[in-house]
Amino acid sequence: MTDVRWTNEFLDSMREVCDLPADEAVQSLFTQGLVGSANELMKQLVAHESVTAEQLPVPLRGYFEQSAKLPSWADPELIREGQAVFSRCGSLSVVALVCASLPTCYAGAEGVQVLHLTARLQTDTKRRIVETAQMVVDVMSPGGLEPDGWGLKDAQKVRLMHAAVRYLIRQSGRWDGTWGQPINQEDMAGTLVTFSVVTIRALAKLGYTLSPREEQAYYHAWRVVGYLMGVDERLLPETYEEGCRLADIIFGRVFRTSDAGKAMTQALIEQVEHIIPGNIFDGLCSTLIRHLISDETADLIAVPPADWTRALIKPLQVLGWVMDEGDEANVVNAKLSELFGRKLLEGIVWVSRGNERPPFRIPETLRESWNVRSREQQLA
Numbered sequence: 001m002t003d004v005r006w007t008n009e010f011l012d013s014m015r016e017v018c019d020l021p022a023d024e025a026v027q028s029l030f031t032q033g034l035v036g037s038a039n040e041l042m043k044q045l046v047a048h049e050s051v052t053a054e055q056l057p058v059p060l061r062g063y064f065e066q067s068a069k070l071p072s073w074a075d076p077e078l079i080r081e082g083q084a085v086f087s088r089c090g091s092l093s094v095v096a097l098v099c100a101s102l103p104t105c106y107a108g109a110e111g112v113q114v115l116h117l118t119a120r121l122q123t124d125t126k127r128r129i130v131e132t133a134q135m136v137v138d139v140m141s142p143g144g145l146e147p148d149g150w151g152l153k154d155a156q157k158v159r160l161m162h163a164a165v166r167y168l169i170r171q172s173g174r175w176d177g178t179w180g181q182p183i184n185q186e187d188m189a190g191t192l193v194t195f196s197v198v199t200i201r202a203l204a205k206l207g208y209t210l211s212p213r214e215e216q217a218y219y220h221a222w223r224v225v226g227y228l229m230g231v232d233e234r235l236l237p238e239t240y241e242e243g244c245r246l247a248d249i250i251f252g253r254v255f256r257t258s259d260a261g262k263a264m265t266q267a268l269i270e271q272v273e274h275i276i277p278g279n280i281f282d283g284l285c286s287t288l289i290r291h292l293i294s295d296e297t298a299d300l301i302a303v304p305p306a307d308w309t310r311a312l313i314k315p316l317q318v319l320g321w322v323m324d325e326g327d328e329a330n331v332v333n334a335k336l337s338e339l340f341g342r343k344l345l346e347g348i349v350w351v352s353r354g355n356e357r358p359p360f361r362i363p364e365t366l367r368e369s370w371n372v373r374s375r376e377q378q379l380a
Contacts, residue, residue, distance in 0.1 A: 015180030082221035091341030
């Protein structure tokens with residue numbers, strides 16, 4: 001039974017609503033001739049990780065001041081507890097991001113059109129993996145959502161970049177109005193729950209089941225991020241259980257097969273295998289995606305069939321692990337997934353984001369607890 005708050009009629013209306021404060025700020029920039037293009041604006045936002053009010057164009061000063069305020073219901077203790085969960089589960093969170101959150105986004109047939117229309121699949125997919133991972137690390141690191149935290153800054157910039165993308169797509173004439181508005185409220189809410197609900201569910205399948213308090217804390221931190229990124233509060237339910245209901249309602253509405261979703265998924269899998277050094281994990285990304293998001297959803301985005309034997313035998317042989325009879329699931333859910341995540345993180349640390357982009361950033365405390373080597377250590 002559909003929750004009375006999130007009826008089809010209401011969610012249909014949310015597909016026509018975007019983010020007025022951010023959209024108005026971007027519109028003002030163009031109206032006043034302060035930027036030449038939306039692409040130029042996005043390059044400036046990515047290149048300058050930290051800017052002062054004086055460095056900002058006037059239309060953006062009010063936006064950055066207002067969008068830095070946490071909601072009245074933000075609970076600092078719950079945020080800290082949610083960030084502590086992230087610190088503990090470490091590299092498994094990155095596996096959940098790459099093998100569950102992103103593929104789930106690609107199953108949304110209308111929402112994925114934005115990514116596909118604005119992507120050069122080879123270069124942009126790798127960059128999206130790295131920059132999304134950076135946002136997750138920044139948001140969920142200790143202090144990430146405090147006034148000068150990296151996570152707060154990321155949320156503000158991503159929100160503005162969404163507005164710039166909307167402007168760019170509308171100007172392009174390539175948007176199909178039957179998809180709703182580009183980066184609309186329903187799609188924003190659907191994306192947000194992939195970082196909370198989908199991640200928590202994926203962690204359980206990877207052998208890291210959270211307590212109810214930990215689930216709520218992790219969910220709450222991302223609920224605050226959703227507020228900072230301009231998601232309508234009616235699409236930010238208070239509890240994790242309500243968030244699960246909203247996620248399932250939205251997914252039931254938007255999941256369909258699409259050429260764009262298939263193309264983005266293929267590019268994702270190829271880039272993950274490219275990012276991880278060597279080839280002992282080849283095939284594991286596809287297998288984990290199916291394990292984490294279900295065969296039904298994976299079929300929508302044309303994930304290759306799962307081949308546990310092919311995906312596991314080579315890594316297990318190389319690592320010298322011996323499986324007891326019936327122990328395969330434990331190996332996959334714990335050791336192998338964690339190692340896969342750590343190698344993926346090390347690959348992400350190594351990847352260059354381009355001359356204008358700073359290197360990937362992991363707080364030293366997290367790097368040590370996750371046993372992830374820095375670029376310097378990898379070179380040694």
